[in-house]
Amino acid sequence: MSKLSPHFDSSEFVCGCCGKSIKMSDLLIERLEKMHTLMAAKAIYVNSGYRCNNNPWGSPIDAHRKGMAADIRVQRKDGSYYTAEDIAEAAERVGFKGIGIMEPDSCHVDTRGDEPYIYDWWHGNETTGVDWTKDSGHTFIRGTVFDGERNPAPSEEHTKDELLQELKALYEKYS
Ligand SMILES: [Zn+2]
Ligand SMILES: [Zn+2]
Numbered sequence: 001m002s003k004l005s006p007h008f009d010s011s012e013f014v015c016g017c018c019g020k021s022i023k024m025s026d027l028l029i030e031r032l033e034k035m036h037t038l039m040a041a042k043a044i045y046v047n048s049g050y051r052c053n054n055n056p057w058g059s060p061i062d063a064h065r066k067g068m069a070a071d072i073r074v075q076r077k078d079g080s081y082y083t084a085e086d087i088a089e090a091a092e093r094v095g096f097k098g099i100g101i102m103e104p105d106s107c108h109v110d111t112r113g114d115e116p117y118i119y120d121w122w123h124g125n126e127t128t129g130v131d132w133t134k135d136s137g138h139t140f141i142r143g144t145v146f147d148g149e150r151n152p153a154p155s156e157e158h159t160k161d162e163l164l165q166e167l168k169a170l171y172e173k174y175s
Contacts, residue, residue, distance in 0.1 A: 004029045007036050013049025013070070016057065021050050025068040027111045032070065034094040039074055039082060040147035047071040047106055063098060063117055069110035071102060076147065081105045084127075088140035099140060103127035 001011035008029055014021040036044055048071040051057060051064035063069035074082045074090075082090075087107035091099050097113030097120065113120040123132040123140065132138035 005033050007033060007041075007044065008046075012046040013067075015050050015052045015055055016048060017055040018052055020052050022067045024049065025066075025111050025115055027114055028068055028070060028109075031091075031094045031096055031109070031111070032072070035074070035087075035090045038094065038146050038148040039086075039090050040077060040150075042075045042077045042079065045073045045075065047073060061118065063110035063112060066117070068112070068115050068117070069098065069108060071106055071108045073106050085140065085142075086144060086146075088123075089142060089144055090146060092140045098122045100124040100126045101140075 001009055003009050004013075004024060010021060010024065013024050032044060035041070048057065048064060049069075050067050051062070053060070053065065055064075058064055064071075072087065074087050076082065082105065084101040084103055084105055084107050087105075087109075088099050088101050091107060091109045095114070096109045096111070098108070098110035098117070100108035100122070101124070102108060103125070108126060110117070112122065119133070121133075121136060123135075123138045124130065
């Protein structure tokens with residue numbers, strides 16, 4: 001098992017039925033990292049990543065079988081979980097075109113539209129069966145301000161702190 005990115009390891013994406021894996025899409029991992037930052041996540045949990053052909057979950061042609069999909073839950077720094085709708089919104093904002101809500105707090109994301117798949121766009125609700133395939137104008141974006149946008153980046157704070165220290169040193173030197 002190996003590290004795919006700062007917050008994801010290949011072991012998190014193995015098939016639930018047999019433990020096998022294939023190379024996961026780089027774009028999938030890149031976008032999951034973007035979501036991690038945007039949502040200021042404590043952790044993104046992968047409920048299901050790769051599914052082999054014997055795995056009974058999902059359709060025989062679903063994007064999980066190609067290593068380009070993940071069903072995820074996103075935990076906030078305070079330990080609580082974002083809703084499925086929140087995850088769908090963040091997923092759309094980082095560029096995912098395959099998004100399926102799984103009530104109450106999980107969401108399917110896949111890289112269709114940017115990587116080869118039979119359909120290029122899908123918004124759905126896997127719990128209620130609602131499918132917006134014919135409504136290409138559908139959006140999950142409701143203008144939520146996520147924690148990752150609200151809080152200043154730690155590096156910025158550090159820089160301000162350093163600046164203050166330098167000013168103090170200068171003040172002491174010349175006063
Ligand atoms: Zn399997
Ligand atoms: Zn899925």
